[in-house]
Amino acid sequence: TCTFRVFTEDGRVVRILPYEGNLATPEGPCIKGLSYLEREYSSERIINPLRRQPDGSFVHIGTDEALNIIADRLVETKVKHGPHSVLFYRGSGYSGLSNDISGSFWRLFGGATTTYGNLCWPAGLEAVRLTLGDVKHNLPWDLANASMIILWGKNSAETNVQEMIHIEKARQNGAKLVVIDPRRTLTADKADMLIRPRPGTDAALALAMARVIIDRGLTDKEFISRHVSGFGQFAASLQITPDKAQEITGIPAQTIIDLAVAAAGAGRLTIVAGYGFQRYTNGGQTIRSVLSIPVITGMVGKPGCGFNFANLQSYIFDEVKEPLSYYPDQETDKPFRRAISMATFGPDFYALGEPAIQFAWIERGNPVIQLPGSNEVKKALESVPFKVVVEQFMTDTAAMADIILPAKGIFEQADVVGSYWNPYAQYKPKIVDPPGEVLPESEIYWRLAQRMSLNTGEAGIPAPGQYDDWLRERISLTPGFEREELMQKPVIPEQNEHPAYGNMKFNTPSGKIELWSDRAVKLWGTNPLPTFEPLNDFGEGHLPLRLMTPNIASRIHSQFGNLEVIRSVVEEPAWEISVADARSRDLKSGDRIRVFNSRGEVTGRVSVTQRVKSGSLVFPNGIWLDEGGGVNRLIAPSETDMGHGAAFHNTRVDIEKLAP
Ligand SMILES: Nc1nc2c(c(=O)[nH]1)N[C@H]1C(S)=C(S)[C@@H](COP(=O)(O)OP(=O)(O)OC[C@H]3O[C@@H](n4cnc5c(=O)[nH]c(N)nc54)[C@H](O)[C@@H]3O)O[C@H]1N2
Ligand SMILES: Nc1nc2c(c(=O)[nH]1)N[C@H]1C(S)=C(S)[C@@H](COP(=O)(O)OP(=O)(O)OC[C@H]3O[C@@H](n4cnc5c(=O)[nH]c(N)nc54)[C@H](O)[C@@H]3O)O[C@H]1N2
Ligand SMILES: [Mo]
Numbered sequence: 106t107c108t109f110r111v112f113t114e115d116g117r118v119v120r121i122l123p124y125e126g127n128l129a130t131p132e133g134p135c136i137k138g139l140s141y142l143e144r145e146y147s148s149e150r151i152i153n154p155l156r157r158q159p160d161g162s163f164v165h166i167g168t169d170e171a172l173n174i175i176a177d178r179l180v181e182t183k184v185k186h187g188p189h190s191v192l193f194y195r196g197s198g199y200s201g202l203s204n205d206i207s208g209s210f211w212r213l214f215g216g217a218t219t220t221y222g223n224l225c226w227p228a229g230l231e232a233v234r235l236t237l238g239d240v241k242h243n244l245p246w247d248l249a250n251a252s253m254i255i256l257w258g259k260n261s262a263e264t265n266v267q268e269m270i271h272i273e274k275a276r277q278n279g280a281k282l283v284v285i286d287p288r289r290t291l292t293a294d295k296a297d298m299l300i301r302p303r304p305g306t307d308a309a310l311a312l313a314m315a316r317v318i319i320d321r322g323l324t325d326k327e328f329i330s331r332h333v334s335g336f337g338q339f340a341a342s343l344q345i346t347p348d349k350a351q352e353i354t355g356i357p358a359q360t361i362i363d364l365a366v367a368a369a370g371a372g373r374l375t376i377v378a379g380y381g382f383q384r385y386t387n388g389g390q391t392i393r394s395v396l397s398i399p400v401i402t403g404m405v406g407k408p409g410c411g412f413n414f415a416n417l418q419s420y421i422f423d424e425v426k427e428p429l430s431y432y433p434d435q436e437t438d439k440p441f442r443r444a445i446s447m448a449t450f451g452p453d454f455y456a457l458g459e460p461a462i463q464f465a466w467i468e469r470g471n472p473v474i475q476l477p478g479s480n481e482v483k484k485a486l487e488s489v490p491f492k493v494v495v496e497q498f499m500t501d502t503a504a505m506a507d508i509i510l511p512a513k514g515i516f517e518q519a520d521v522v523g524s525y526w527n528p529y530a531q532y533k534p535k536i537v538d539p540p541g542e543v544l545p546e547s548e549i550y551w552r553l554a555q556r557m558s559l560n561t562g563e564a565g566i567p568a569p570g571q572y573d574d575w576l577r578e579r580i581s582l583t584p585g586f587e588r589e590e591l592m593q594k595p596v597i598p599e600q601n602e603h604p605a606y607g608n609m610k611f612n613t614p615s616g617k618i619e620l621w622s623d624r625a626v627k628l629w630g631t632n633p634l635p636t637f638e639p640l641n642d643f644g645e646g647h648l649p650l651r652l653m654t655p656n657i658a659s660r661i662h663s664q665f666g667n668l669e670v671i672r673s674v675v676e677e678p679a680w681e682i683s684v685a686d687a688r689s690r691d692l693k694s695g696d697r698i699r700v701f702n703s704r705g706e707v708t709g710r711v712s713v714t715q716r717v718k719s720g721s722l723v724f725p726n727g728i729w730l731d732e733g734g735g736v737n738r739l740i741a742p743s744e745t746d747m748g749h750g751a752a753f754h755n756t757r758v759d760i761e762k763l764a765p
Contacts, residue, residue: 196470335621
């Protein structure tokens with residue numbers, strides 16, 4: 106969702122340059138954005154339909170043949186086993202308004218089994234929604250107005266490089282930057298102060314800070330009395346002293362006190378919270394605990410202040426909101442779907458009962474390596490008699506397909522995209538024709554529907570020549586901007602509120618900021634107040650190392666790592682271990698290890714580093730199986746405390762040195 110200029114010559118993309126008009130991303134794309142040039146024309150890109158042979162290899166087949174086989178199989182499956190015997194799985198690999206059409210097709214088909222929840226951020230989304238009523242924050246460049254920024258479990262230097270531009274501005278204006286992360290990340294290298302809690306203990310740190318702030322009378326009393334509900338109960342519940350928090354988090358009590366006092370006195374404090382630390386069984390409660398700090402100090406609804414978790418204000422087109430649809434019982438979906446949780450896909454798949462899954466359709470995702478419990482996921486998918494994967498490259502998931510349909514690239518279809526961080530809604534024109542026999546999903550679905558005599562007109566699935574009209578109409582129906590303006594440049598919708606919550610209206614049951622939340626109890630069975638909940642490690646608490654699987658600069662999850670330009674500048678990923686843990690195991694950088702627990706094992710090379718805390722082992726997610734990746738084989742299928750997220754980081758492992 107960065108904006109950039111793309112130049113073509115003779116119908117080919119030849120150059121990508123910055124676009125200064127997007128104030129959030131003015132300096133241009135990172136290496137991933139630039140690599141779209143290679144990605145578009147990569148010789149490894151799948152550009153024709155492929156069919157699996159009995160010996161496991163793939164052969165090219167024509168589009169008509171592929172679609173005929175799929176349509177026949179879909180009809181047959183529905184007649185014999187009912188629509189719920191078809192699984193529709195979509196990942197987060199592409200977000201655009203056009204995704205709407207997938208949903209329309211599967212409704213038209215008569216329903217399907219699909220997924221609810223989300224691998225990414227829902228515990229935090231839910232925590233913010235319960236507390237503030239909506240999920241939004243100030244404009245990204247408003248960070249420059251902060252006098253103190255805490256990057257709490259966010260590694261912006263790798264996962265949101267554009268944010269660093271605005272953080273740098275704040276620092277030039279004199280702001281202090283604090284990073285709270287168990288790892289010494291590239292982001293931490295830029296900070297005034299790095300605080301390294303034990304993984305999964307941030308709620309104890311935050312609640313001890315809240316106690317210090319309250320004990321010392323550093324709260325904003327007027328703000329609290331006017332806008333906050335549950336403050337009295339919250340204050341009375343705070344049992345964790347700085348000393349106690351030191352025991353839990355490993356951070357010296359005096360540091361906790363100093364940080365609390367500095368945060369309360371900052372004047373303009375922005376806490377930017379990442380996603381890594383809500384991927385625990387206590388993730389939602391942890392986000393609520395951290396959010397209590399700006400709430401009790403009155404740092405909400407003002408410039409330079411706030412809690413930046415996600416800003417969904419540019420998600421004005423419904424289906425761009427797709428990741429949010431995590432309630433299994435959503436009214437619109439009731440008649441249509443049977444659903445299983447993404448986070449517990451393997452066990453849920455086997456618990457489905459009748460009808461069992463006979464046909465799987467997978468698009469925009471790589472579940473074989475990105476879902477927790479991936480050994481079970483793979484086995485579950487292996488048991489499905491027929492699988493279609495819509496993909497650009499031969500991923501670990503595509504390799505399991507019976508038929509692969511080639512997927513569109515980002516330059517090949519017009520669309521509208523929103524962002525979960527920058528405030529712009531953006532129109533993206535089509536600028537090149539797809540290569541080979543690539544069809545956008547909208548057209549794949551339309552052609553399939555024709556073959557199955559389904560009424561696409563009624564369902565709102567546009568015929569290939571009518572896609573642009575469909576998109577224009579959808580844009581026109583959405584209030585907040587002029588259609589022609591959106592088609593020219595990124596637009597901040599009129600309804601964007603800045604500063605976020607500036608009108609002090611909170612969309613909660615009480616109309617106030619809720620430290621006490623009855624909804625948290627009702628929806629998720631948690632404590633009504635923010636609390637520290639020790640981690641549940643699924644019977645593996647005795648294993649010595651906590652496994653952390655963060656994101657890295659050169660990839661988006663499992664994407665981009667196959668491109669030459671990326672490979673030319675990035676070292677092979679290694680298993681990072683602390684000096685102390687390496688020494689006690691007689692390991693040095695480059696040694697081969699086996700990493701294991703009761704779920705599975707992975708082998709690779711270690712890198713001994715000061716960047717990792719003792720007691721943890723770090724390897725990025727998104728690495729393909731043949732590159733030595735697949736960390737999710739070690740991770741239990743399990744949900745976060747709220748939002749149906751995945752508790753990836755509740756994982757403990759042991760390691761063993763292997764012969765070189
Ligand atoms: N280059 C790049 N950018 C990306 C992505 C990518 O894959 N690559 N992915 C995109 C997506 S989909 C997402 S969700 C975001 C994720 O963006 P981030 O939230 O920044 O990334 P993560 O690596 O998930 O987690 C951030 C940090 O949380 C830390 N962490 C883990 N456990 C704890 C803990 O208990 N306490 C604290 N305080 N910190 C902890 C990790 O060490 C890590 O450095 O990035 C987006 N941007
Ligand atoms: N262990 C561990 N696992 C994690 C995480 C973690 O922190 N630790 N993070 C989780 C998070 S935050 C996320 S968001 C998920 C991401 O996991 P996924 O949702 O599976 O996303 P990606 O790995 O980015 O894969 C997306 C795929 O979509 C394809 N694609 C791109 N554009 C299109 C298109 O237009 N059409 C189609 N059909 N396909 C397209 C790409 O080629 C790519 O193969 O991973 C999760 N998994
Ligand atoms: Mo994500």
